[in-house]
Amino acid sequence: MNPVRKQRLLVVIFIVLGVSLAVGLALFALQENVNYFYSPQQLQAGEAKLDQKIRVGGLVVPGSVKRDPQSLKVEFTITDQQATAVVRYEGILPDLFREGQGIIALGKLSANQVVEADEVLAKHDENYMPPEVQEALEKAGHPGRNTQASAQ
Structure with missing residues (x-):
């Protein structure tokens, strides 16, 4: 050559x-x-891997918010009307966080099937619901609170 x-x-x-x-x-x-989105039903079915960054979304179950009076720790349950998931978070929750509203929690799934959230995002007005949460609720047979968001 x-x-x-x-x-x-x-x-x-x-x-x-x-x-x-x-x-x-x-x-x-x-x-x-990469952050994969899961509904509570998918978490319960075991679709999410442990210690992997995930996003989980749903409606905050009324009466489920438990705050630690000594710290900023809070634990609450979310639902997609088919299943529930427990979320633990330490920090200041968004101002618009309240029971019955749609949220998305970013964090990792622990071995005891609790989402250890690093960040909690709440909806920003009375008509908006995160698209992932709206889709998960519709798949579960619940129309959700926002029929306008799915049309957009």
Whole structure:
């Protein structure tokens, strides 16, 4: 083989290997930052992996909010009208958080099937419900509170 062709071949091989390595590292990094959405029914069915970042959404069950008077810890139950899931959170809840309203909790599922939330998001007005929560409620056979959001 001609030395010039051999050198060009080596350069092309190094470029292909470098691009492949960069793509592989990018995909690995993206995989670590993916948050999958689950409804309480899916959590109960065991679809979520333990210690994986997830989002879980539903309506806060009235009477389920328990606050620790000594700290900012709070525990509450959410439902999609088919199943329930317990969420634990330590921090200041959004101002619009209240019983009977749709929320999304971001966190990890622990071994005892409790969502250890790092962040809790609440709806922002009386007509809005997060699309994932609305879809989960509709799949469960409950129309939810927002028929306008699904039309948008």
